Amino acid sequence: MSRRVRLYDIAHARAGDKGDVSNVSVWVEDPAHYAAVRRELTPERIRAAFPRLVRGAVEIHALPHLLGLNIVMREALEGGVNRSLNLDGHGKSWSYLILRLEIELDPPSKTRVR
């Protein structure tokens, strides 16, 4: 039995900007959820989720020992803070775009059920 949850419910995140590059770090709270998040949050998934916003390459760097993923999105700030006409030119709220994505959790292992 698997279940879908919002990333928001199992992780926290922070967005940062440099020029037209946005990075969102995602921190999973329960080690049992990390593998599923790492498997599902792929560059393809991010680009497909926000095709008009994320126009460049996406890289994902893993920090498994801290249950972290760093999502680096190029050409993802509508030109960057000094060019964008978006009210949130820094993309400070992009963390909440990522946290809206849904994750298919792994079924709980037998040892965990007991």
Add this chain to the structure above:
Amino acid sequence: MEALRRLEGGERPGRVLRIGCGAGFSSDRLGPAVDLLAQGRLDWLVLECIGERTMAFGHRDRRRDPSAGYNPRLAARMRALLPLCRRHGTRLLSDMGVANPAAAAERTIAIARELGLAGLTVAWLEGDEVTDIVDRDTPLLEGGTVGEAEGALLAANAYLGIEHLLPALLTGADVVLTGRVADPSLFLAPLVLHFGWEAHDWERLAAGTLVGHLLECGMQVTGGYFADPGRKEVPDLARCGYPLAEVGPDGEAVVTKLASAGGRVSAATVKEQLLYEVHNPTAYVTPDVIADFSRVTVEEVGRDRVRVAGARGRPRPERLKVTLAFDGGWLGEAGVSYAGINAVARAELAREILRERLLGIHGLRCPLRFDLIGVDSLHGTAGVGPVRTEDVRLRVACRTREREEAELVLWETEAILTCGPAGGGGFRGRIVESVTTASSFVARDAVHARVEVLEA
């Protein structure tokens, strides 16, 4: 490098260094910096106040008035902090010099005299400005050259590192003021001075860079930019404290805050800041070192106390990064609000009318944006929304080289009050100068830094 050789052995290498952050951006709060200085038993207080935009505005201000161009809040900060620095023997280091460190130092000396702090010394560092070094053919990281960029070049500033900062610290001055310096370097330099780390001790330089990276954004590591009610709670955020670090001889550190201050230092707040504005965690590049944060450990060792360790380092880059600022023309913004039954439909109608007026009738060709705030503004481009609401604001924004075009956007948006849908109110509009930025690199030996010391 002669200055670096004099560092041999360090100032007080056996003792933990206490270093605090009293500002993480140009307009950061002052009160909590006063509290941290008064109660934190600090060796150093660092105020990091430059962003790409504030750097450019500093140049603009200095062009208008040769005695301006430093941080506009410098005087208020110095009046509050200098007496406490003297009382507690804390040295102050800040990039509040922005585009005019000499004027910032003179102003600081004048304030010290007003306050009766005779003998207070201020060192200032210049040399980060490299506007004369770049030319039309200088390549930009974003593509193209300076000459091909849109808008006139306003200024170019290199990010200086500890190599240039240490001579200023070695003067022993009570206050050190700089222009553009890499943010973590402002924290690393006092550590190098204190512990006598070698110029090529990449592991320790990386450890100190980690400390600087965690502290440089002020309250972003003590609970700011973190709280989410019901999900991530932060106590007493209205009285949030700035961070301080207790750093040991190998750069291992505990990040904490005053017990009396609001906020929270936890593994979660520290982890979020660990990768803030970091791309590849194995290669965080500063003028001092290429730091690898990918194996950093984050451990809660007490209430609001988090120990960090495990940064690794590789040799520093050959060249220094440069930020170039260009005249970006004008940014015009205007808005009108709608509330109550059918508010979104009325705002949508106003949006359609303004689009037709500005694009169709007046033929504007500059970048324009029409948002419904409360419905689809921040995340509209990402395809999120619309959200249902009965309280919505139409926002029109433009970027243009012609001020008249921005004036027209404001005029037409205000006119929608009587010429548009029912019940529109609350017009506001503003036009501001815009600055765009780009990046490049400059050879280290092209930068000629200089230090001077003034005494009150």
